[in-house]
Amino acid sequence: MSHRYQQIALLVAIALLLVFPLLGDRFYVQFVTRMLIMVVFASSLNLLVGYTGLVSLGHAAFFGIAGYIVALYSPEAHAAGFWSSLALSVGGAALLACLIGLLVLRTSGIFFIMATLAFAEMLFYLFHDTSIAGGSDGIYINERPILTIGGWVPIDLSNFVHFYYLVLAFAAAVILLLRVILQSPFGKVIVGIRVNEHRMRSIGFDTFRYKLVCFVIAGALAGLAGYLSAVQFGVVNPEMLGWHQSGSVLMMVILGGMGTLAGPVIGAFSLMMLEELFQSMTKHWQLLTGVVIVLVALYLPRGLAGLLPARPAGNGELPSAGSSASRSASSNTASTGGAPAGVQDRV
Amino acid sequence: MDPTIFLIQLLNGVQYGLLLFLVASGLTLIFGIMGVINLAHGSFYMVGAYLAWSLTQALGSFWLALAAGIVLSVVLGMLLEWLFIRHLYRRDHLQQVLLTYGLILVFSELRSILWGDDVHGVAVPAMLSGSIALTETLAYPVYRFWLSAICVLLAGLMYYLIQHTRLGMMIRAGATNREMTQSLGIDIGLLYRFVFAFGVALAAFAGMIAAPVSSVFPGMGNQVLILCFVVVVIGGLGSVKGALAAALLIGLIDTFGKVVEFELAGFQVLPELAGMSVFVMMAIVLLWRPEGLFSRRLR
Amino acid sequence: MSETVLETRNLSRHFEGLAAVDGVSLSCRMREVHAVIGPNGAGKSTLVNLLSGDLRPSAGRVFLRGEEVTGFAPPRISHLGVGRSYQKTNVFLPFTVFENCRLAAQSRLGSSMRFFRPARRYRAVSEAAMRAIEQAGLHRQADKPVDTLSHGEQRQVEIAMALATEPSLLLLDEPLAGMGAEESLQIVELLKTLADDHAILLVEHDMDAVFALAGTLTVMVNGAVLESGEPEAVRASRAVQLAYLGDEHHE
Numbered sequence: 001m002s003h004r005y006q007q008i009a010l011l012v013a014i015a016l017l018l019v020f021p022l023l024g025d026r027f028y029v030q031f032v033t034r035m036l037i038m039v040v041f042a043s044s045l046n047l048l049v050g051y052t053g054l055v056s057l058g059h060a061a062f063f064g065i066a067g068y069i070v071a072l073y074s075p076e077a078h079a080a081g082f083w084s085s086l087a088l089s090v091g092g093a094a095l096l097a098c099l100i101g102l103l104v105l106r107t108s109g110i111f112f113i114m115a116t117l118a119f120a121e122m123l124f125y126l127f128h129d130t131s132i133a134g135g136s137d138g139i140y141i142n143e144r145p146i147l148t149i150g151g152w153v154p155i156d157l158s159n160f161v162h163f164y165y166l167v168l169a170f171a172a173a174v175i176l177l178l179r180v181i182l183q184s185p186f187g188k189v190i191v192g193i194r195v196n197e198h199r200m201r202s203i204g205f206d207t208f209r210y211k212l213v214c215f216v217i218a219g220a221l222a223g224l225a226g227y228l229s230a231v232q233f234g235v236v237n238p239e240m241l242g243w244h245q246s247g248s249v250l251m252m253v254i255l256g257g258m259g260t261l262a263g264p265v266i267g268a269f270s271l272m273m274l275e276e277l278f279q280s281m282t283k284h285w286q287l288l289t290g291v292v293i294v295l296v297a298l299y300l301p302r303g304l305a306g307l308l309p310a311r312p313a314g315n316g317e318l319p320s321a322g323s324s325a326s327r328s329a330s331s332n333t334a335s336t337g338g339a340p341a342g343v344q345d346r347v
Numbered sequence: 348m349d350p351t352i353f354l355i356q357l358l359n360g361v362q363y364g365l366l367l368f369l370v371a372s373g374l375t376l377i378f379g380i381m382g383v384i385n386l387a388h389g390s391f392y393m394v395g396a397y398l399a400w401s402l403t404q405a406l407g408s409f410w411l412a413l414a415a416g417i418v419l420s421v422v423l424g425m426l427l428e429w430l431f432i433r434h435l436y437r438r439d440h441l442q443q444v445l446l447t448y449g450l451i452l453v454f455s456e457l458r459s460i461l462w463g464d465d466v467h468g469v470a471v472p473a474m475l476s477g478s479i480a481l482t483e484t485l486a487y488p489v490y491r492f493w494l495s496a497i498c499v500l501l502a503g504l505m506y507y508l509i510q511h512t513r514l515g516m517m518i519r520a521g522a523t524n525r526e527m528t529q530s531l532g533i534d535i536g537l538l539y540r541f542v543f544a545f546g547v548a549l550a551a552f553a554g555m556i557a558a559p560v561s562s563v564f565p566g567m568g569n570q571v572l573i574l575c576f577v578v579v580v581i582g583g584l585g586s587v588k589g590a591l592a593a594a595l596l597i598g599l600i601d602t603f604g605k606v607v608e609f610e611l612a613g614f615q616v617l618p619e620l621a622g623m624s625v626f627v628m629m630a631i632v633l634l635w636r637p638e639g640l641f642s643r644r645l646r
Numbered sequence: 647m648s649e650t651v652l653e654t655r656n657l658s659r660h661f662e663g664l665a666a667v668d669g670v671s672l673s674c675r676m677r678e679v680h681a682v683i684g685p686n687g688a689g690k691s692t693l694v695n696l697l698s699g700d701l702r703p704s705a706g707r708v709f710l711r712g713e714e715v716t717g718f719a720p721p722r723i724s725h726l727g728v729g730r731s732y733q734k735t736n737v738f739l740p741f742t743v744f745e746n747c748r749l750a751a752q753s754r755l756g757s758s759m760r761f762f763r764p765a766r767r768y769r770a771v772s773e774a775a776m777r778a779i780e781q782a783g784l785h786r787q788a789d790k791p792v793d794t795l796s797h798g799e800q801r802q803v804e805i806a807m808a809l810a811t812e813p814s815l816l817l818l819d820e821p822l823a824g825m826g827a828e829e830s831l832q833i834v835e836l837l838k839t840l841a842d843d844h845a846i847l848l849v850e851h852d853m854d855a856v857f858a859l860a861g862t863l864t865v866m867v868n869g870a871v872l873e874s875g876e877p878e879a880v881r882a883s884r885a886v887q888l889a890y891l892g893d894e895h896h897e
Contacts, residue, residue, distance in 0.1 A: 055441050103630050106637035107580070110384045110440060114576035115633065121573045122626035129622055185758040185765045192749050195738045202698060202736075203811055204724030204753035213759065243569070247448045254445055284460055290452030297446035298434055 010262075017168055021161045030232070033164045035272045036171045037228045042252040042264035043174055044221035049250065050258030051182065052214050053194030054105075057113050057246050058120030059222055061100065062093040064241025066223035067230035068127065069093075071139045079143035082157065086145075089227040090220050097219020101212045120246055128238040138237025145231060157231060167228055174221055175261055181217070182261075190214050255296055257305025266304050351485045356602055362491050362560075364598020365498035368591050369553040371575040371582075372505055373546035375590055380542050383435055384443050387450040389572025391547045395420060395554025396563045397458060400467045409472040409559070416555050417548055424547030428540045436539070455565070464565055469558040494556050501549070502591060509587050514538075574601070577625055581632045583639020593640065600624050648676040649711070651815045651845035652697070657706035658869075659692055666692040668869035669706070674815065674862075679837065679846045681860035681877075683853075685889075689869035690849040691733055694819045697847070698730045699723040710815070724753065729813030731804035733820045733849075739793040743784050743803055746792060747775035750810035775810050781840075782806035783832060798829035805836070815845045822852045834858055857881075865889070 017036075021029045041063055048054040066089035073088055074080040104115040126132075133139050144157040147166075155162045181187050189210045192200045200207050230236045239245065248271070256267025274292060278285035300306065374388045395416060402412030431450070435443045471490045478486035509515035554567070561567070574597060582593030604624040632640060652674040659667045667689040674680040682690050695701040697708060699720040707716045710726050718726075738746050751774035752758055752765065766772065779788050782802045787795060792803055801821060808816055821837070822830050834855050840846065841859070850856050856863065857877055864874040865886050873883045880886055 049441070055444060057444060103633045106633050110378060111580055111639075113384060113440065113444060115580050115629070118573055118576050118580065118626060118629060122623060125622050180764075181761050183764040183766075184762055185752055185755060185760045185768065185771075187761075188745075188749055188752060188765045189758045192738060192741075195740060196736065199732075199736050199738065199807075200749075201720040202700065202724060202730060203750040203807060204721050205758065206719075206721040210758070247451075251445065251448070254441065258441075284456045286452045287456035287460075290449045290456065293449030293452065294431065294446050297442045297449060298431070301438065301442050 021164050026160055029160055029164050031272075031276070033160070033167050033232060034229075035269050036164075036167045037225050037232065038249070038252060038268040038272060039171045039265050040167075040174050040228070041222055041225035041249050042256070042268045043171075043178060043261070044218045044225065045249050046253045046258055046261075046264045047178060047181075047190075047214060047218045047221070049253055050260070050263065051187070051194060052190040052211060053197075054211065054215070055113050055250075056104075056116040056215075056218075057243065057250065058100070058104075058116035058118070059218070059249055060241045060243065060245035061120035061123050062097055062219040062222035063226035063229070063245065063249075064127075064236075064238075065096050065123065066090060066093040066226035067236040067240050068133055068139075070145070070227050070230050071141050071236040072133060074141045074143065074145065076142060079146045082145040082147035086224075086227055089230075090223045093223020093226065094216050094220035097216045097222075098212070101215035101219070105208060105211050105215060117243055117246070120241060121243060124238050124242050127241070133236070136238060138235055138240075141230060141234045141236070144234065163232065167232075170224065170228065174224070175265070179261055186210070186213070251293055251296070255300070255303050257303030260305050263303060263305045270304065351482070354481065354485060355487065357599070358487055358491065358495075360599035360602035361595060362495045362498075362598070363602055364595035365495050365502070366553055366557055367571070367574055367578055367598055368502060368594035369498050370550050370571055371578040371590050371594055372502070372587070373549035374575050375579060376505075376549075377543055377546040381432075381436060381539050383432060383543075384440055384447070385432075385546070386444060386447040386572065387454065388447075388546070388550050388575065389568035389570070390451050390454040391420065391423075391550035391568070392554040392557075392571045393458065393565070393568030394423070394454060395551030396469075396558045396567060397462050397467075397554075398551065399555040399558040400469050400563045401462060403469055409469070413552075413555055417552060420548045420551035421544045423551075424544030425540050427547070428543040432543055433536065433539065451568075454568075458565065467563040469563060471559045488560075490559060494560065497556060502587075506587050574625065577629045579639075580629055581640055583641045589639060589641025596628070597625055600628055648678070650675050651711055652847065653709040653712075654697070655707045655709075657693070657696055657708060658704050659689075659696055659701055660704045665689075665869045667696060667703075670866070670869075670871055671706075672864055672871065672874060674845045674847050676814070676845050677841060677843070678861045679841050679848055679859045680862045680864065681848045681850060681856045682864045682866060683850065683856060684866035684872075687868075688866040690866055691819055692869075693866070694730065694817050694847070694849055697723075697817055698728060724811060724813075727812075727814040728817060729808030729811045729815070730817035731801075731808050731819060731821055733823060735797075735800045735804055737792055737800065737803050737807060740791055742789050742791050743779060743795070743806070744775060744788045746803055747778050747806050747810040748772060750807040751775040751778065751812075753811055774812065778806045778810035781809055782836065798825045801825055801829075802833070805833070809840075813844070816840065816847070818846060818848045818850075820849055820851060822850060822855055830855060 017032075020032060024032070041059075044062075045056065045059045048056050048059070069089040069092045070080070070085045073085050100116070100119045104112055104119065107115050127138075128136050147153060147155045147157060155166050157163050157166070182191070189200070189205055189207075192205070193207050193210060197207050226240065229240070252267035252271050253264055254267070255271055256263035256265065275285065275289055278288040282288070296303070370388065370392055373391075374385060377383055377385050377388075398416040398419060399409070399412055402415050403409050406412050406415065427450070431446060435446060471488070475488075475490040475493050477489045479489055479492065480486045507515075553571075578590060578593045578597050581596065582589035582591075601622075601624070604622065650673050652672075654673070655671050657667060657670045658665060670689075670693060672680065672682075682693065684690055692701065696703050699715075699718050699722065702717050707714055709715065710723075710728065713726075715723060715726060738749065741749070748765070748771060751771045752768070754774065755768065755771060776785075776788070779785055782805050784799065784802050784806055787799055792800060795803070801823070805818070805821055808818075818837075821833055825833065830852060837846065837848070837859055846859075848856070848859065860877050862875065863877040863880045865872045865880060867889050872889060873880050873886045
């Protein structure tokens with residue numbers, strides 16, 4: 001499939017998403033809304049895993065905390081404001097990402113994976129074992145937030161079609177934002193960190209600061225997804241920040257093809273459709289999901305996007321992203337054993 | 348705190364820490380030798396506990412169940428290595444994480460299909476069912492002493508393996524596969540299969556001997572895995588001493604955290620919040636010595 | 647006499663009791679090539695790593711233009727005008743030559759916490775990158791990914807990247823390693839030009855290149871300085887001939 005066909009496929013996909021609510025019934029519109037929310041979530045993780053090379057296994061912490069914030073912020077009897085609750089949720093997730101990032105980014109490789117998971121589980125236990133937010137049952141958002149612009153209510157969040165378009169707009173905005181960021185000097189720095197962090201430091205980049213900012217951006221975007229998810233379901237529970245959530249979103253990133261903007265979209269759609277299919281087949285659907293994950297890890301390390309031919313090099317667009325994923329991955333492995341490259345050849 | 352309760356909690360903490368060490372050392376061994384991060388490690392602990400429960404019922408004896416369970420877990424480990432893990436050696440951590448995460452789902456559902464989702468208990472074997480009087484008012488179960496002794500024995504064995512065998516020396520030196528093969532004169536593929544099986548058996552064995560003191564429940568594998576991660580982050584990789592010290596520390600903090608009622612500046616901390624203490628410890632270590640308490644500084 | 651850019655006093659680094667670098671004191675002036683030679687394992691690369699901040703000294707001090715920088719991390723050293731190349735090619739292999747150098751030049755933006763304007767629209771950065779590429783003689787390779795280049799060209803990328811950060815002191819760790827005769831000559835010419843407005847600390851095995859370039863020569867053996875001074879005087883030194891040069895020249 002050539003670059004041109006990919007562009008056509010993209011336009012067709014956008015057109016389909018735009019007209020879909022006019023054709024589909026309530027169940028399917030809500031299902032696609034869920035998938036679009038996961039697109040936002042997976043795209044945020046892709047920024048860390050695919051572009052910066054930070055394998056986080058605790059990304060659900062930011063997704064979940066935003067959900068809890070909007071749930072706790074919403075008054076029991078009437079609706080919260082959309083903008084204020086959104087700002088609080090996303091800001092809260094960003095703040096949490098900053099705190100956790102300050103700690104976990106001091107490690108690398110396998111320790112980073114373990115530490116991110118451990119801190120996410122800490123939050124899980126915090127909400128699961130205490131009564132701050134309904135314990136293991138979670139809490140409900142009785143009234144969905146109201147979106148007003150100067151007294152006018154353009155979008156009714158409890159109308160599933162309105163909500164669909166709101167989520168679609170957010171998903172598109174997030175992907176565009178990531179596209180812009182990746183072209184910027186900051187984007188070049190984080191991709192450089194993935195490929196060779198040691199050299200980034202030696203040419204003068206204090207990589208910790210860039211990784212931290214990247215972690216915060218990813219956390220904030222995960223918070224946006226968590227906010228939308230909490231508003232859609234009207235309920236928040238500890239599973240939202242559990243590690244199955246983290247594992248599942250990581251799976252979406254890899255299944256779709258990490259380090260590409262389309263990857264998380266493909267990954268979120270295909271994994272969720274697959275799971276929906278499995279759930280209709282058996283109570284033990286997670287067994288089938290597990291088998292698929294194992295097979296993907298073994299046979300599709302570069303995801304579904306890896307099946308497509310790489311874009312021609314030198315067209316100036318993300319020269320490093322897709323084609324280098326496997327190469328940089330192996331160089332990461334070499335250096336995660338502990339010593340940075342410069343230390344190994346020290347004598 | 349009452350000194351009697353304190354002593355009991357101290358013993359419980361040490362015993363729990365030793366158990367954690369057993370599981371964590373399997374995790375570090377597999378990473379140290381094979382370079383594989385195994386998220387499914389906690390699942391083997393869970394499988395071990397369920398094996399102890401079902402085999403004790405089937406065979407009528409905890410000891411027979413233990414023997415059969417060890418054999419089964421070694422076979423399981425070798426099978427998994429042959430089927431899946433051996434494809435991961437030259438791969439990125441990311442794929443290792445993904446595959447072993449998939450295995451967690453598979454094991455969790457298989458457990459649900461085979462054994463259901465109920466919580467079970469395993470009786471302490473009659474031989475060890477008594478208690479030892481430590482003071483006039485304090486008696487401590489023999490089984491828990493036995494459990495700690497077994498863990499210490501295995502810890503000693505591991506220490507010997509790492510510190511005094513050629514394989515151990517090569518692991519500490521971070522030797523490459525070819526160097527290992529040349530020096531030890533054995534097929535590295537076979538070595539890996541045994542190491543992985545040994546790691547699986549360690550985790551499963553820990554689950555089996557833990558079954559009589561804690562209940563057997565579906566989420567036990569994940570719980571122990573997270574604590575093992577904390578142990579590894581705190582202790583640093585490649586150091587048996589570090590893993591042991593960190594495991595004991597976490598065991599004690601976790602045990603005391605659940606019984607001590609914290610009062611900070613007149614503010615009564617929720618007793619449930621005490622479960623966080625382990626993670627607070629990890630945060631402190633990451634701030635103070637991010638490379639782990641027992642690793643040497645690199646730069 | 648020109649300004650002293652780099653100075654070390656009693657610089658040492660031990661690895662588990664073993665002294666890889668042992669009490670090295672040397673200096674490097676503007677418009678001077680200071681070559682460091684010595685047998686394998688003499689501690690030359692460790693010395694460079696100590697100077698660039700990749701390793702922390704166990705003892706001793708490092709000064710840049712009179713200011714102490716001992717124990718500074720690599721990014722900070724880099725921003726004080728130090729560029730380095732690595733003995734084993736250490737670049738961004740999947741990126742093009744231009745991307746490699748653009749990234750290096752971008753570090754001089756002050757901060758790269760710039761999220762919205764595309765990186766290619768920062769003209770000054772691109773121009774600095776192109777200047778470095780042309781200086782290193784790579785302009786025809788600018789758009790090729792580095793992993794498609796020959797070994798010698800990859801070595802040139804190492805130097806180009808160091809140049810793109812517009813340093814005043816260059817730490818070059820065996821820039822000629824593995825290069826053919828013709829490529830070596832090119833690089834020697836390049837280093838001669840660079841010596842006009844840089845201070846250069848050069849670790850190198852190629853004796854012809856060393857004697858063609860060096861204004862000062864230091865011989866290291868077992869981590870310590872055996873002899874240091876003008877190249878001809880060092881070459882004439884009996885101790886050096888015995889310990890090092892002798893072997894090479896009487897083969």
